[in-house]
Amino acid sequence: MTAAASPTPTAVSREVSHTPASGRVTVARSYRFEVVKLVAQWRIRLLLLACWIAPALFVAGVSAQSTLPTDTLFGRWMHATGWAGPLVTLGFAGTWALPLLTSVVAGDVFASEDRLGTWRHLLVAVRSPRRIFAAKALAGLTVVLLLVAGLAVSSTVGGLVAVGNRPLVGLDGHLLAPGDAAGTVLLAWACVLAPTLALAGIGLLGSVVLGRSPMGLLLPAIVALAMQLAQMLPLPVPVRLALPGNAFLTWSGLFTGPAQLGPLLIGIVVGLLWGVTATALACVLFLRRDFTNPADDGAARRAVRTAALPLAGLLGVTVAVVAATTTATGSGIERAKVQNALATEFAHLYRAQTGQLHRPAVTEGQLRTAATCTKAGVQDDAHGAGNDWRCVVSWHLPGVAATGSAVYQLDITADGRFVADGDGPKEVNGYFLVRTSAGDAPNPLWQFDGDVDLLSASPDSPAS
Structure with missing residues (x-):
């Protein structure tokens, strides 16, 4: 009786095909609705507030101290120039902040509907799983970009106010004029968007596959931690460069003369490939889901077959391509x-x-x-x-x-x-x-x- 009373996926699609165009809920309208839902959550508001205020206070406070974080890249120059502050923040963000932020946002976009049991209401209102997925993915991406922008702008303002617009010493000792330093710092922050999008795609995938399970929320952070541990190992150069989070480290190549663009460009391409692939897999699994069954919020067998194996294959292909197109062997440190x-x-x-x-x-x-x-x-x-x-x-x-x-x-x-x-x-x-x-x-x-x-x-x- 329950199955007969509930609309099947076929019935839903048939209903969508007969719905007048004027009565359809567009992706733009659904996107605005999803953004409002995300921003209405207290934890998202708290994260936005923290990302737009805390870095400025941190950079200004550290710059005023006599002891500097010399174990951090560019930390020893925080007394000398305001452009060192956003780079110190970028190093911390790539290691800890961005993986956690993408976990909270992208890892919970779909799982929240499972916890609240609101999928049927959403399907009745929008009448298209594809539009629902597009709206949710774009809304999550928007919030993640706002968080990254807050970290970059806030840390830059804090550094410039506390120390001033002064030249920056690069990683090969050459001096970058304030204008050059500004452009390079902005470019470095833009480059880490690629691995951030990779983690966001993994978060969407975990949110779809694992449903209300807390593992979906933690998946981007776990993947980022695994990549950090892998970076500490003496891996061959092709394997190291094929990791989706590699651009979190290789942005430093922008601050040498000439710039070390090879590892950075590979890291950006690999990060974007992972982001697109993980998001596409999440979309496929979401469209295959049986929304008439409230208990169907992900299956382990399906996760391994449709999610984990393709990503493992992508890693293998990128390692092979990098190895075939570069001349570096071994550790690359000679x-x-x-x-x-x-x-x-x-x-x-x-x-x-x-x-x-x-x-x-x-x-x-x-x-x-x-x-x-x-x-x-x-x-x-x-x-x-x-x-x-x-x-x-x-x-x-x-x-x-x-x-x-x-x-x-x-x-x-x-x-x-x-x-x-x-x-x-x-x-x-x-x-x-x-x-x-x-x-x-x-x-x-x-x-x-x-x-x-x-x-x-x-x-x-x-x-x-």
Whole structure:
């Protein structure tokens, strides 16, 4: 009796086909309705408020402290320029904030209807599962974009108000003028939209497949955590670049000269592919659902067959394509590339220190900077991540016969980022501060961040 009284999917589609065009609820109207429903939720309002206010307060507060987050990319420059603040926020957002935000929004778009039991009412009002899915997906995407925009705008305003519109030191030591820094920071935030959309698509898929189960809400955060753990492993470069969250890390390549665009572009394409694929799978499963059965809110067998296997296949295909179209092998971290990156950055920063101390100006060509690195005692075949890299940087000054040298201990992570910690001499990198005519200032050569391009070809020599 119940089955006979309830409209079947066939009956619903037949009814839609005979409904006059003027009586149909359009996608635009459904979209506005879904946006209002999302924003009406107290937790969404709280997240929007936090994303548009908290980053500014955080950046301004940290910039006013004497201790900076030097273990965070660009954290050591938060006293020097307001453009460091949004980049510190971006690093935190890619690791924690954005996965959690997409979980709360996209992971609950469809599951909330299961918990409330309102699918039949929605189908009667809209009369088209396709329009319902499109409206809900677009509404979730809109809220996610508003959250990302809030993080970017708020952190930028906080940094500029607290510190000012000053030049930013890039990851190879070159100086970005305020205008260039503004454009590059904006581009970096735009690039992380691709992995954010990938997590949002996974959230939609989990919300459709797992229904009212809390696992659907947590799925984007779990996937992001798994990707973070994978990034810590010594994976081959093609596997690393094929992960959908890779652009959360490779945006740093924008702050080198020339920019390391290869890993970033691959990360953006892979992220968009995952976002489109996961959303398409969610749409297929949603349209196949039996809405006449209140207990039908997802099945484990269907999830594995229709969701997990296609995504696993996508990962395999992207790994194969990246491996076939790039020349990098192994970890991508090789001795010659480390030496070249370190020598280039040291030359830029040495010139910055020269300007601080009002020494005679010198160019990179005159310095002829070079670096010699070993890893755990291995020199010729040193490669791979680790905190056991030891490098000696040498340079020449015009009119001075003696060759200058400085020692650095390098900690290189698996994604190519490194921290160079000065180990003498004290006149060059032995102290955190240098005494200038205007007072004490941070020593740019004491400790600095750098980046090794995993896809670049190894230079023939560690030239400057």
